[in-house]
Amino acid sequence: MAKFNVYVTRLIPVEGLTLLRETCNVEINPEDRPLTREELLRNVKGRDGVITLLTDRIDGEVMDAAKGVRGFANYAVGFDNLDVKAATERKIPLSNTPGVLTLATAEMAWALLLFAVARRLIESEKVMRSGAWQGWGPLQFIGGDVTGKTLGIVGAGRIGTAMALMSKSPTPSSKRNWGPARSPSRSCCGSRTS
Secondary structure (H helix, E strand, O other): OOOEEEEEOOOOOHHHHHHHHHHEEEEEOOOOOOOOHHHHHHHOOOOOEEEEEOOOOEOHHHHHHOOOOOEEEEEOOOOOOEOHHHHHHHOOOEEOOOOOOHHHHHHHHHHHHHHHHHOOHHHHHHHHHHOOOOOOOOOOOOOOOOOOOOEEEEEEOHHHHHHHHHOOOOOHHHEEEEEEEOOHHHOOOOOEOO
């Protein structure tokens, strides 16, 4: 059986490439940079599929250059770089990776909350690197405790809900959110609480 011919516009993690290579002939942009417009138009020709990144503008011109393509798979949560109307007109399937960064983003929010804000990490790191730190002092960079505090989350979408669930609060009343819930099953505390 002939393998599909797939172009990847920029290097992605090896696990994904390994899966692709099981059923596809894969060519990858060898440079660690976005393709120029001319390179993109040239490299999509004759492909069965193209894996794109958010830096690639996939519009009618690119779709026409990729005559016969079976689809574009966007290696990104969003799809602002994909011309959905042009793809629909040409009956070209598009895909993206919604939800893939939900936990990573929630974890980053926790890191910022715990270390950057509560423990004044950024401020103290700047003093250390500047050489201005003269040694320990009992009032230097006193941070605030997070334990026992109420967590306020603006929005109960995927990321807000994931962050709330990571808090391991014993009661939903110790978490507060403001904003529409994506669905009742995904909201930790209802759509609007105070």
